[in-house]
Structure formats: structure tokens, C-alpha cells
Amino acid sequence: MIDLCNFLKIISDKNRLKIICLLGNESLCVCKIFKSLNLSQKLTSHHLGQLKKAGILERKKRGSFAYYNLNKKILKEKSKLLNQLTR
Template sequence: MEQINEIADKLKLLGDKTRLTILALLTDREWCVCEFVDLFDMSQPAVSQHLRKLKSQGLVSESRRGQWVYYSLNIDDKPYIRAVLNEIPSSQEVLSSMNKEINCDCD
């Protein structure tokens, strides 16, 4: 029963469009918080809150480089999350539909 609760908690996170979109984008590469801020037109604290929730459930990993934090997908041991991501548009399609260019001064 514990495993069902754990999976349910992770899948609840995917019920949020922003978090699901973040995971879709992370399928191809790692992203910096600043890129998500520009892409979603959200404040840095709002983006960080979404990422914190994903990280707390073990769906993303973070690495710090200087003042920037980069996030990557961490679902190798979660095939049910991979199955969901396989059914949604690719990261390229997501970016095209958002009609945005990413300009990040992260480097």
C-alpha cells in the first residue's frame, strides 16, 4: 500500500500544467531556473516552488554552478512517470507552442 501512496503523490504533481511542462522540457536537456522564469513569465520564487516540489518527490535533480541552479530529469527508477511523459508533446513541440525564445545569462 505504501508504494501506491508514493506513486499517487508523484502523479498528483503532474496534475499541474506548469510542472508537467517542466518535466516535458527536461526530457531533452537540463535547464536553469532563469530559463524557466523567462519561459513561463513567472517570478523566480514561483518557478523555484514548482521545482522544489518536483525535487522533493525525486523527479528532478539539481546541480549548482556559480549562482545558478540547473535541473535535470531523475526518473530512471520511475517507469510510470516515463510512461506519462511518452504520451505528451515533445519538448520541441512544447517550446514551439509557447512561441518563446530562451535568453539566459546563466553562463
């Protein structure tokens, strides 16, 4: 249950939730993410780091760029836990 609480705490930030929505169907580099959110690169990197630390995002380097995508396995696990609460 603590794991679920931490997950909910991480995604409760509106900018982190926006990042999750942006990455729903594609991988994006930090430069595209922060431009889409209208945030500084530093703040965007902070949010990406928190989401990655929680296992929600995966990061891959392509040349000098870092690309992020959703860890759908983790999101499905958390979704199952939330569904169990309603039974």
C-alpha cells in the first residue's frame, strides 16, 4: 500500500501528470517536453527525474539527446492496484 501511496504522490503534481500524458504514445526528448509544458529545462528535468526514479518513465540516450517514454508495465500494475480498491 505504501508503494501505491508514493506512486499517487508522484503523479499528483500537475506538471508530472502532463508529462505522462505527453508521453502516452511516443518517446520525446527533454527539449520537446519542456517546450510543450512551457517550463524551464531545469524544472522539466527535475520532474522527469522524479518520474524515472519512481519507475514510471524509462530513459534512453540517442547521441547527445535523452529520450523518455512511459514504463507501461508499471502503469498497468498500479492501475490493477487501484481497481482492486473499488471491489
